[in-house]
Amino acid sequence: MTDxxxxxxxxxxxxxxxxxxxxxxxxxxxxxxxxFEERLAWSRHLAAHNWTCVGWPVEHGGRGLSLxxxxxxxxxxxxxxxxxxxxxxxxxxxxxxxxxxxxDEQKARFLPRIRTVEELWCQGxxxxxxxxxxxxxxxxxxxxxDEWVIDGQKIWTSLAQFAQWIFVVCRTTxxxxxxxxxxxxxxxxxxxxxxxxxxxQLTGNAxxxxxxxxxxxxxxxxxVGEPGDGWKVAMGLLGFERGVSTLxxxxxxxxxxxxxxxxxxxxxxxxxxxxxxxxAQAKVELEVMRVNAVRGLSxxxxxxxxxxxGGAASIGKIVWANWHKKLGDLAMAVLGADGxxxxxxxxxxxxxxxxxxFTRADTIYGGSDEVQRNILAERVLGLPREPKGTS
Numbered sequence: 001m002t003d004x005x006x007x008x009x010x011x012x013x014x015x016x017x018x019x020x021x022x023x024x025x026x027x028x029x030x031x032x033x034x035x036f037e038e039r040l041a042w043s044r045h046l047a048a049h050n051w052t053c054v055g056w057p058v059e060h061g062g063r064g065l066s067l068x069x070x071x072x073x074x075x076x077x078x079x080x081x082x083x084x085x086x087x088x089x090x091x092x093x094x095x096x097x098x099x100x101x102x103x104d105e106q107k108a109r110f111l112p113r114i115r116t117v118e119e120l121w122c123q124g125x126x127x128x129x130x131x132x133x134x135x136x137x138x139x140x141x142x143x144x145x146d147e148w149v150i151d152g153q154k155i156w157t158s159l160a161q162f163a164q165w166i167f168v169v170c171r172t173t174x175x176x177x178x179x180x181x182x183x184x185x186x187x188x189x190x191x192x193x194x195x196x197x198x199x200x201q202l203t204g205n206a207x208x209x210x211x212x213x214x215x216x217x218x219x220x221x222x223x224v225g226e227p228g229d230g231w232k233v234a235m236g237l238l239g240f241e242r243g244v245s246t247l248x249x250x251x252x253x254x255x256x257x258x259x260x261x262x263x264x265x266x267x268x269x270x271x272x273x274x275x276x277x278x279x280a281q282a283k284v285e286l287e288v289m290r291v292n293a294v295r296g297l298s299x300x301x302x303x304x305x306x307x308x309x310g311g312a313a314s315i316g317k318i319v320w321a322n323w324h325k326k327l328g329d330l331a332m333a334v335l336g337a338d339g340x341x342x343x344x345x346x347x348x349x350x351x352x353x354x355x356x357x358f359t360r361a362d363t364i365y366g367g368s369d370e371v372q373r374n375i376l377a378e379r380v381l382g383l384p385r386e387p388k389g390t391s
Contacts, residue, residue: 005072011049012080020045027084028252029324030358032207036162039083043117053091053115060099060107061115071294078251086159089121090114094167094186097237101225106186110165124154124168124187124211125234126365134234135178139170139213141185146220148172148185150193150213156365160196160209163189168213169234172227182230186222193217202357203349238313238367250290253324256355257282260327263352264334278330282323289319311380314372321362321369328359 016024023042026035046052055070056062065073085091095114098106113119130136139152150170160166166187173181189196193216198206225233261279264270270279293316331352332339339353349357363369377383 002072004069005076008073008076009080011051012076012082015045016080016082023083024081025083027086029362030201030203030205030207030354032084032086032159033161033205035083036086039086040117042083043085043087047116052087052117053095056095056099056111056115060111074249075251078249078255081255086120086162087114087117089123089158089163090117090119093123093237094121094165097167097233098224100236101184101229101233103221105221106224110186119164120159120162122157122160122163122166122189122209122211124157124166124170126156127153128155134169135182135231137169137171137182139168140174141168141170141172141183143172143220144217147217148220148223150185150187150216150218152213154211154213155208156199157196157209157211158207160189160211161198165189166194166211167224167237169230172230179231181228182234183227184224184230184233185218186224187213187216187218191216202360203354205354250286250293250320253286253320253327256327257286260331260334260352267334267336267338269334269336275333278333282327282330285323289323292316292319311376314367314375314380317367318363318369318372321366324362325359328356332356 020042023035023038026039028034043052050063051073053060053062054065054073056064058064091114095111098110102110110119114121124139125134125137127137127139129138137152139150139154141148141150143149150168152170154166154168157166166189168185168187169182170185171181172183176182187194193214195212195214197210197212199208199210200206201208257279261270264275264279269275295312335352339356342349342353367375374386378385
């Protein structure tokens with residue numbers, strides 16, 4: 001075991017066995033609104049010990065860890081059963097985007113508060129009429145003196161009910177179409193022009209939201225890049241989204257699979273050779289997925305365009321989303337008839353039922369399979385654009 005891996009593992013084992021043991025396992029897919037205050041306190045505890053933003057450059061408050069050390073950190077974080085991060089959108093998405101594309105003033109204003117988890121962020125990308133097709137957004141922003149005025153709607157906005165800021169891709173050039181005329185704005189959530197409405201899911205949770213902008217305002221200097229640069233900045237952010245934290249995600253998948261195998265052994269379904277073969281296949285596919293993720297990250301961090309050259313980000317999204325969805329199906333096969341009944345006394349879905357229900361969305365959120373395949377076809381393989389249907 002490397003010295004750094006030992007340091008990380010020992011720190012998490014000590015912290016999560018003591019005063020912070022109550023946060024183990026909180027949050028995760030389909031449960032991101034769970035234990036919010038406890039996870040917020042944990043995130044600030046991490047920041048106080050310099051364990052947030054570990055991959056950021058030192059000059060911006062990070063540790064400047066190498067790719068291999070970042071992978072170690074996220075793997076050990078997941079193996080320790082640490083709670084799901086509530087600062088993902090700040091630490092993994094908008095923070096690196098501001099470092100790459102933002103002004104010096106934006107870096108000074110936002111990066112320290114992201115690192116210390118003083119301010120939380122949410123993502124304003126998807127829209128009811130555009131879904132995962134970011135180039136079809138219709139939310140508009142108009143310059144009014146020293147401010148931008150924003151009107152429109154975003155949907156599937158994770159944890160918007162807790163965020164202080166939202167980054168919004170909107171159309172700032174009237175009459176523009178597709179990826180032309182878009183801009184990337186940083187917008188405060190606490191204002192009269194923004195309304196957040198939770199979306200209750202099949203699981204009973206409500207981590208996603210609709211966000212309505214009606215004359216919402218933000219300062220004119222809170223645009224990342226220049227007006228019209230929104231597509232470039234948004235694509236850069238999506239490259240960061242498929243970053244090294246995905247290796248920690250896959251360790252979480254490994255833990256879920258291990259727990260499912262133990263359940264199969266306990267209830268006797270492991271004796272079914274067909275089901276046992278499906279579990280073995282899932283294990284093999286997970287290991288292949290990990291190797292491909294490391295290879296893709298190596299290319300991206302070496303300067304390869306994550307959305308084009310090699311399509312690592314899109315390939316990775318398609319692979320892990322479909323694997324996790326199949327794991328939800330496999331969980332129901334292991335549960336058998338028990339998977340069809342609700343728990344008592346509140347008739348709530350259990351952990352495995354929630355996994356099955358939520359993973360139906362894995363191939364949709366964060367860029368649907370269809371959109372990812374179009375990216376690969378058009379930008380990697382050079383195929384012509386998909387023809388539009390006629391009415």
